[in-house]
Amino acid sequence: MIAIGFDLDHTLLLDNAVERTIALEMLAQLARSRNVAYDAAAAEAAVDQALVTFRNGKIVLETVLEGFFQGLLGPDESNELEAARFRDVVCERAGEFVRALPGCSELLAALDAAGVRYAALSNGWSPLQEEKARLIGFAAPVYVSERIGLRKPAREAFEFLASHLEYPADQVWYVGDDPIVDCGGALACGMTALWLDWEGRPYPDDVAPPSRRIGSLEELAALVQGQLAGAAKAAK
Template identity: 35%
Template sequence: MTRVGAVGFDLDGTLFDHHASARSAAVHFLGSLGVVSSDSTLESWFAAERQHFERWRSGEISFAEQRRERLRSVLSPLGVHVPAGDVEIDDLFSEYLRAYESSWRAFPDARPLLQSLRASGHRIGLLTNGAEAQQLAKLRRTGLLVEFDVVCTSERIGFSKPDVRAFAVLASELGVEPGACLFVGDDPMKDVAGARAAGMQALLVDGEGRRELPIGESIGSVIAGSAGAR
């Protein structure tokens, strides 16, 4: 096992509490439309988010269109009128977006963890499949941006997780070989399988915050194991 010299992170569900932020925003947004946010309604919301975000990530539709499709998928079956025009539906989505942005939050342990890793001499990187402008805005709002040596968004580098080329870019920008990088994320395929296929060590965390062991302790165990390896 190669000694860990850098740690890469996913953002949403790993350092940034997307689920809590989006859930709070969806409850507010749907309530403004007269819809009671039941468990099934919220599951439909998140299912549409996953489906159409992946369509954008694969290049099938534009970023704006994946937002429109999310509203069409969820609101029409609930009997809520969805505007036909792009401008009007974009205006409707902006109401959700304002609620989402006002709910943005990092996990409480995120910034102290990054600061601790930096203090111990590790390079710190981010690799996210999100859109450049929005992901950077999240990092600024939560105070995380200043903690990273490298920020790689799929939109900027041209590759998305789990493509091994995305992880290769991260390692290159961090100035380490892939084997000297530990990648931490909440998706078993995009984050963990992708990182391992690229030659990195990987750690899976709970994306909805139900963490039996703090991320820092888990990362520390991996780093300690790599330091003791010969």
């Protein structure tokens, strides 16, 4: 038997830039209510910068956002309150943005039917990643970097996943779209790294190749069925 670990964004789902869109909407609303001129291009550049700063770790989302509001609208005591509201607003409205990728629900149903153990390992914040998983019907555990204190591609993050799946790393398939963050980390931990290349991008030649390239979640479902059939035959 094998167990499967999944990346979430661009692997099982798209969130259609929910955080960026909502940060910009909040900023535009605040600008209107404070009578401050709203420069859309500057706002977009600033929110992109803020999200990159946060995703690179080390600084909490609220602090980054407070700076974002302050930088564009000037100091105001409500900047902190607005930043504190952001996570709730994003989670409340995530359903408007999150879409499962083709073949996702069929794949999850097949894994459930076959009794395959699986979980998600995702860089991001809680509870948004859990909410995104819930919205696509992913009912297995979701290990989010902010909550577990480990970020991909750190080998420790993948070791955490393997130990929570209760499978040795060499019996875990990890499926993700990012050659470095997903495949590099999984390979370093001794997992089978399946690179999901549904967007038809080149794989960088300066990193170790994935164990296997797959073009769709349908292809993954077929691969899992084949693996299970092979294991059943070997057991006879």
